[in-house]
Amino acid sequence: MTMTSQPDEHHLSDSSVGHEWWRSAVIYQIYPRSFADASGDGVGDLRGVASRLTELQDLGIDAIWLSPFMTSPQKDAGYDVADYCDVDPIFGTLEDFDALLGQAHARGIRVIVDLVPNHSSDQHPWFQEALASAPGSSERNRYIFRDGSGENGELPPNNWESIFGGRAWTRINEPDGSPGQWYLHLFDASQPDFDWSNEEVKAEFRRILRFWLDRGVDGFRVDVAHGLVKDQDFPDYTPDPDSASMGGEQTPAPYFEQPGVHEIYRDWRRVLEEYDGDRALCGEAWVSSVDNMALWVRPDEMHQTFNFEYLLAPWDASELRSIIDRSIAAFTDVGAPGTWVLSNHDVVRHATRLSLIDESPQGSGIGPDFPNIPSHRDALPRAHAATALMLALPGSAYLYQGEELGLDEVHDLPPHVRQDPTWFRTKGQKYGRDGCRVPIPWEADQPAFGFNATGRSWLPQPDRWQPLARDIQQSDEGSTLSLYRRLLNLRQQFGLGRGELEWVCDYPDGVVAFRNGNVLVVANVSAAEVPLPADAQVLASSMPLSDHQLGADTTVWLKL
Known part of the structure; x- marks a missing residue:
């Protein structure tokens, strides 16, 4: 197995306590299947990412975050992991990852990998062992299996619903063929939730962390970081229909924001501190307030957590001042940096979202029948203004691939090309997240706008993106790309990430x-x-x- 240099041999310099790189970094999210495709099969890959590192270095970012590239049946675009310590063949090999890591480090770019600890794929060997084992067995206890309710267990254990729509429980047939227990899946039925009260699960994820740290990664973005621990009484619960699908309600759901989750991240923090250098944990925590969000970044837990209250804030001066003020106060109280974000792979791109008149709840997406969708030309000024505001704030900032090109949400995807589980589980009532995941344009006159050399693309790119291709914007001083490059250069020059507001x-x-x-x-x-x-x-x-x-x-x- 090819290995990278050990962490203490990185050429990237480490910082003193209180001045670590992640406190002020601009981190660029790469959604690998939609970034760059070296193989030409229509799905982006790690060699494609490596081929575009020069462009990222030119942009002026400090680190990249790679959305899941691990072995997966791809029922949820890689967020259903079957092997946490290998690369899915559609993205390449471990050797490709090692090469990418080395090339990024040589350019002064750190690498954060996505880790999905709330659930695995149903194709994970552990879940297959659970299906083949008896109720109460050690194999089954790695996941959340429960007997059903009703006279013969024919009803689910409670009324919880999946984030993707439909019930959050699926009943299995026991090894003898009889109807059996139910397992919990907060997301798709192909994504069974781990039982984090199980010591074997905790030990396994310590092993996984060390596997990637040994290869030299600079940190982890933790998926559904607020959802690992469930209320062990499993009470019925009906969420607020107007809330974000991933949490954030004033009264947390019994499967989100449970206090026991913090001990997991204290354990992980101790693992990271076994390694020389500044390794970082960033949590995806959709929680009830920024004050509670700050609990995830206390000195012995995570280093960062995405500020989703800021992401969801309307374009309103009073609201923006309030959330910025409250965020800085809450994070400063625990010695953590603010972590600002406007777009990612789960939300409508902010080049469209901030100009919508009608609300689009997180995760629901927008489609061709969504009312009052602004033209790209009309919406872009507000997106530019929001970005310039965000990049001037002290702390760390995350960018989502393609926002530096001003890409809008592809709301007009035909139904037959959509792939998000939300679209299928809600029978088309919610469009899901495909619109922000379309492969990005590099060269205006090349096949698939330079995404690859064959013209294949797992989601179709809109013709309106041709003038937004990077090669056209590169030499245009008035382009979105030029604005991002200028802002990032000035942010570095004036030390805004380490400043005070x-x-x-x-x-x-x-x-x-x-x-x-x-x-x-x-x-x-x-x-x-x-x-x-x-x-x-x-x-x-x-x-x-x-x-x-x-x-x-x-x-x-x-x-x-």
């Missing part, structure tokens, strides 16, 4: 304004023009300025 109150209510070090940031969230100081030096503006007037949906960085 000081609110500026000299502007109207529809404006978000603050100082971060030597930079004054003014975001006009209103419809009215706002005058800027006549002698101000403009470092960057999300849209062109006219006579030092800040137009609607525009953010400017000024040098103090």
